Amino acid sequence: xxxxxxxxxxxxxxxxxxxxxxxxxxxxxxxxxxxxxxxxxxxxxxxxxxxxxxxxxxxxxxxxxxxxxxxxxxxxxxxxxxxxxxxxxxxxxxxxxxxxxxxxxxxxxxxxxxxxxxxxxxxxxxxxxxxxxxxxxxxxxxxxxxxxxxxxxx
Amino acid sequence: xxxxxxxxxxxxxxxxxxxxxxxxxxxxxxxxxxxxxxxxxxxxxxxxxxxxxxxxxxxxxxxxxxxxxxxxxxxxxxxxxxxxxxxxxxxxxxxxxxxxxxxxxxxxxxxxxxxxxxxxxxxxxxxxxxxxxxxxxxxxxxxxxxxxxxxxxxxxxxxxxxxxxxxxxxxxxxxxxxxxxxxxxxxxxxxxxxxxxxxxxxxxxxxxxxxxxxxxxxxxxxxxxxxxxxxxxxxxxxxxxxxxxxxxxxxxxxxxxxxxxxxxxxxxxxxxxxxxxxxxxxxxxxxxxxxxxxxxxxxxxxxxxxxxxxxxxxxxxxxxxxxxxxxxxxxxxxxxxxxxxxxxxxxxxxxxxxxxxxxxxxxxxxxxxxxxxxxxxxxxxxxxxxxxxxxxxxxxxxxxxxxxxxxxxxxxxxxxxxxxxxxxxxxxxxxxxxxxxxxxxxxxxxxxxxxxxxxxxxxxxxxxxxxxxxxxxxxxxxxxxxxxxxxxxxxxxxxxxxxxxxxxxxxxxxxxxxxxxxxxxxxxxxxx
Numbered sequence: 001x002x003x004x005x006x007x008x009x010x011x012x013x014x015x016x017x018x019x020x021x022x023x024x025x026x027x028x029x030x031x032x033x034x035x036x037x038x039x040x041x042x043x044x045x046x047x048x049x050x051x052x053x054x055x056x057x058x059x060x061x062x063x064x065x066x067x068x069x070x071x072x073x074x075x076x077x078x079x080x081x082x083x084x085x086x087x088x089x090x091x092x093x094x095x096x097x098x099x100x101x102x103x104x105x106x107x108x109x110x111x112x113x114x115x116x117x118x119x120x121x122x123x124x125x126x127x128x129x130x131x132x133x134x135x136x137x138x139x140x141x142x143x144x145x146x147x148x149x150x151x152x153x154x
Numbered sequence: 155x156x157x158x159x160x161x162x163x164x165x166x167x168x169x170x171x172x173x174x175x176x177x178x179x180x181x182x183x184x185x186x187x188x189x190x191x192x193x194x195x196x197x198x199x200x201x202x203x204x205x206x207x208x209x210x211x212x213x214x215x216x217x218x219x220x221x222x223x224x225x226x227x228x229x230x231x232x233x234x235x236x237x238x239x240x241x242x243x244x245x246x247x248x249x250x251x252x253x254x255x256x257x258x259x260x261x262x263x264x265x266x267x268x269x270x271x272x273x274x275x276x277x278x279x280x281x282x283x284x285x286x287x288x289x290x291x292x293x294x295x296x297x298x299x300x301x302x303x304x305x306x307x308x309x310x311x312x313x314x315x316x317x318x319x320x321x322x323x324x325x326x327x328x329x330x331x332x333x334x335x336x337x338x339x340x341x342x343x344x345x346x347x348x349x350x351x352x353x354x355x356x357x358x359x360x361x362x363x364x365x366x367x368x369x370x371x372x373x374x375x376x377x378x379x380x381x382x383x384x385x386x387x388x389x390x391x392x393x394x395x396x397x398x399x400x401x402x403x404x405x406x407x408x409x410x411x412x413x414x415x416x417x418x419x420x421x422x423x424x425x426x427x428x429x430x431x432x433x434x435x436x437x438x439x440x441x442x443x444x445x446x447x448x449x450x451x452x453x454x455x456x457x458x459x460x461x462x463x464x465x466x467x468x469x470x471x472x473x474x475x476x477x478x479x480x481x482x483x484x485x486x487x488x489x490x491x492x493x494x495x496x497x498x499x500x501x502x503x504x505x506x507x508x509x510x511x512x513x514x515x516x517x518x519x520x521x522x523x524x525x526x527x528x529x530x531x532x533x534x535x536x537x538x539x540x541x542x543x544x545x546x547x548x549x550x551x552x553x554x555x556x557x558x559x560x561x562x563x564x565x566x567x568x569x570x571x572x573x574x575x576x577x578x579x580x581x582x583x584x585x586x587x588x589x590x591x592x593x594x595x596x597x598x599x600x601x602x603x604x605x606x607x608x609x610x611x612x613x614x615x616x617x618x619x620x621x622x623x624x625x626x627x628x629x630x631x632x633x634x635x636x637x638x639x640x641x642x643x644x645x646x647x648x649x650x651x652x653x654x655x656x657x658x659x660x661x662x663x664x665x666x667x668x669x670x671x672x673x674x675x676x677x678x679x680x681x682x
Contacts, residue, residue, distance in 0.1 A: 124630040
């Protein structure tokens with residue numbers, strides 16, 4: 001069930017958000033979703049492809065408060081345009097998480113290509129993973145709000 | 155001379171050409187050089203990744219070296235060997251991996267080891283995975299459960315059952331632990347009488363996600379699940395009976411239909427809700443015995459059940475069935491009118507086309523059709539009359555009224571086709587333009603596409619997205635903060651009403667209901 005694929009993304013998320021945004025995420029219990037919709041205020045999404053037709057997507061959906069806290073921590077008082085900065089920051093963080101996780105996997109001989117992240121914004125928006133198999137989600141809590149990572153691999 | 159001599163001094167193009175060649179030839183002679191490069195990377199990420207790729211390929215052709223690598227070398231090299239052992243399913247590595255699994259304490263490394271063992275699947279591997287069923291890392295435990303299913307490990311069954319029962323619906327209605335998910339799948343994979351029986355008994359699991367996973371698993375099991383579902387037709391509570399019927403309908407086997415007919419004959423479906431579900435399942439399967447049972451169903455009084463019966467008959471209309479229906483309608487009594495209404499409301503065009511051939515019966519159906527306020531229904535039958543052709547049909551088509559233009563919209567979500575047909579009829583009667591969806595996700599997609607409605611009707615249990623989740627999402631959607639949401643439940647689901655109210659459901663109606671009951675609820679909520 002590709003646990004060995006999912007784990008590195010969880011580790012990378014904790015690591016990247018901790019290092020870049022000085023926020024310590026606390027992972028909750030992973031759960032399975034019965035629909036393919038991810039909900040959040042800001043979502044970073046990457047598509048992944050690999051050998052033997054492995055493909056999937058990983059999304060990281062942040063609550064607004066959490067996304068804004070990240071931007072503030074990253075940029076300090078230098079916020080010009082909050083919306084644009086949140087979009088950039090979430091895109092950048094998603095990219096780093098995807099990059100770090102894939103680097104970890106590549107060191108073990110498993111190469112995945114990641115797409116450029118797409119960022120979707122909008123209060124309580126939803127996005128749909130294209131997947132036949134159930135989707136695994138890992139919730140995270142931070143002092144500034146919550147975020148959820150969702151995986152689907154086929 | 156080795157092919158990697160002086161590698162670090164070569165330029166990038168030469169380096170990647172060499173590594174590419176090695177990855178293709180998988181030449182053992184390159185191993186020492188590659189290991190040196192692996193342990194002391196060049197610093198150029200692209201080259202270093204290719205080194206790993208080449209090493210991976212060489213190791214993949216040298217099982218003995220991989221087995222040796224598991225116990226020696228750097229930590230990174232050992233991890234690589236673990237992964238290669240799994241990727242190429244090297245059986246000789248299994249014993250060493252099993253030993254490592256017993257002593258390893260680092261969760262990440264353990265996952266690598268177990269993932270490799272999962273791919274190798276050594277004959278005696280069951281005990282290894284069983285030992286991790288209760289591991290605190292949910293992902294690791296989930297992997298262990300999955301493999302207990304693959305090994306059909308009977309000793310793991312009690313643990314797996316407990317994991318299925320552990321998910322607490324009250325706390326998290328839309329979430330289900332991944333361990334519960336994997337436990338359900340593992341029990342289904344074992345497919346023993348004990349495990350299938352357990353899943354069938356939990357077909358109405360308190361957690362909606364778990365319930366759907368169990369339903370999916372039973373449908374996958376197919377005919378093997380039928381005897382265990384049958385056991386619940388007579389003994390289960392109403393919800394169990396309904397869901398057991400649904401699953402039998404989805405499995406769609408002749409044996410399933412026979413069992414449903416047997417249960418009918420034994421009087422198992424005494425309450426209207428399970429009778430409705432049983433007729434719907436029979437309609438889906440469509441065997442001869444099932445059709446006979448459906449024809450009996452034409453004598454039902456309940457409008458909703460009658461629509462399920464008609465929908466089923468529409469799918470499998472056979473000449474004998476048509477004759478019976480025509481004879482019943484020709485009596486022109488109260489029952490005949492009910493059936494005629496159900497044929498129109500269910501949009502049973504095939505039945506209509508056949509029955510229309512008899513002039514008296516055709517006129518009766520036309521009377522019902524002309525009373526419809528639903529423009530889509532009028533259009534559909536009007537078009538069918540055009541296809542039938544001839545003077546009588548053309549005149550009939552011309553006599554169809556135009557429905558009054560609807561000024562209000564209503565959204566109805568239900569996975570049952572006949573329930574949707576019923577909502578359509580009630581809503582159009584009340585002057586609503588109905589928007590219909592087969593589950594919460596479809597309904598929410600309409601809202602996201604910009605549809606605005608005056609009221610929402612939703613079933614509680616639906617695949618893909620249930621009514622609870624739909625209600626929660628609607629309350630978060632712009633403009634839907636106060637739109638009345640009416641949830642349709644069965645009597646035994648009333649325990650979940652409190653949760654639904656918290657989520658934002660405005661009112662409830664209990665199945666089965668008469669159209670007037672729903673009209674009354676709508677009138678009360680909308681003040682019209």
